Amino acid sequence: MTVTDLPAVNACLNAASAALLATGYVLIRGGRRDAHKRVIGWVDYVSSRPDMDTSRIAYFGTSWGSNQAPINLVAEPRFKAAVLNVAGLTMERSRPEVDPFNYLPRVTQPVLMLNGKYDFFFPVETEQRPFFDNLGTAADRKKWVVYEGGHDVPRTELIAQSLRWLDTYLGPVR
Numbered sequence: 001m002t003v004t005d006l007p008a009v010n011a012c013l014n015a016a017s018a019a020l021l022a023t024g025y026v027l028i029r030g031g032r033r034d035a036h037k038r039v040i041g042w043v044d045y046v047s048s049r050p051d052m053d054t055s056r057i058a059y060f061g062t063s064w065g066s067n068q069a070p071i072n073l074v075a076e077p078r079f080k081a082a083v084l085n086v087a088g089l090t091m092e093r094s095r096p097e098v099d100p101f102n103y104l105p106r107v108t109q110p111v112l113m114l115n116g117k118y119d120f121f122f123p124v125e126t127e128q129r130p131f132f133d134n135l136g137t138a139a140d141r142k143k144w145v146v147y148e149g150g151h152d153v154p155r156t157e158l159i160a161q162s163l164r165w166l167d168t169y170l171g172p173v174r
Contacts, residue, residue, distance in 0.1 A: 043078050054078060056170040059109075060162070062086060063121065063151065066113075070103035070135075073111075081169040083162045084113045086151050088122025088131050104134040110141040112165040114158060116149035141169075 047054045059082040061069045066087030073079050089101055096102055115128050122128050124146060132144045145161065147153050167173075 043076055047078065056080060058082060058166055058170060060085070067100055067122075069111075070100040070107050071098065073109055074103045074106045079109055081110045081166060082107075082112070083165055084111060085153055085158060086115055086119060086122060087113050088115070088119070088127030090127070101130075101134065104131065105136040107136045109137060110165070110169045111135055111137050111143075112161060113142070113144045114153045114161060115144070115146050116152055117146050118149060119151045121151050 043057060046052050046057065057078050057080055059069060059073055059076075059079040061067075061072075061082070062085040066084035067090055069082055069084050069087065073082055094100075113128075113132055115122065115124070117124060119128070122131075128144070128146070132142070135142055143165070145157075147157060
C-alpha cells in the first residue's frame with residue numbers, strides 16, 4: 001500500500017464506518033449492548049480470512065466513533081491499537097452500562113487521540129481531557145495531540161500521525 005492508495009481506502013472505511021456508527025447509535029440509545037457488540041462482527045469476518053493478520057487489527061474512530069471507542073475496545077480485545085480522530089466525552093447522559101466514560105479505565109490498547117482546539121462538540125477541558133486522562137492505557141502508550149481548528153484535524157496530519165502510530169504498534173505494512 002502506498003500513499004496514493006489512501007483516498008480509496010479512506011472512502012471505503014468512511015462508508016463502512018457510517019453504516020456501523022448509525023447501527024451502533026440506534027442500538028446504544030436503545031440500551032441493547034449485546035446487539036451493539038454484534039456490530040463488531042466484521043472482526044470475526046476479517047479473522048476468518050487466511051490472508052489477514054489478525055494480530056494487527058486497529059480501531060479507527062471519528063467523532064461519534066471515537067466517543068464509542070472505549071466500549072468497542074473493551075468489548076473486542078482483538079483490536080491491538082486505536083486511532084481516535086476528534087474524540088471526547090458527550091454531554092448526553094447514557095445508561096451506565098453503555099456510557100463510554102465507564103469503559104475508559106478498562107481500555108489497555110495503545111491509543112492515539114487527535115483533536116481540534118476549538119471543537120464545539122468536544123471542548124478541550126470538559127470533554128477531551130477527561131476522556132484522555134481516564135484511559136486505562138499506560139501513559140507511555142497513549143498520545144493526545146490538539147491542533148488549531150474545530151471538530152476536525154488537518155488531513156495531512158491525520159494521515160501522517162495515524163500511519164506512524166500504527167507502524168509503531170502494529171508494525172509497518174508488508
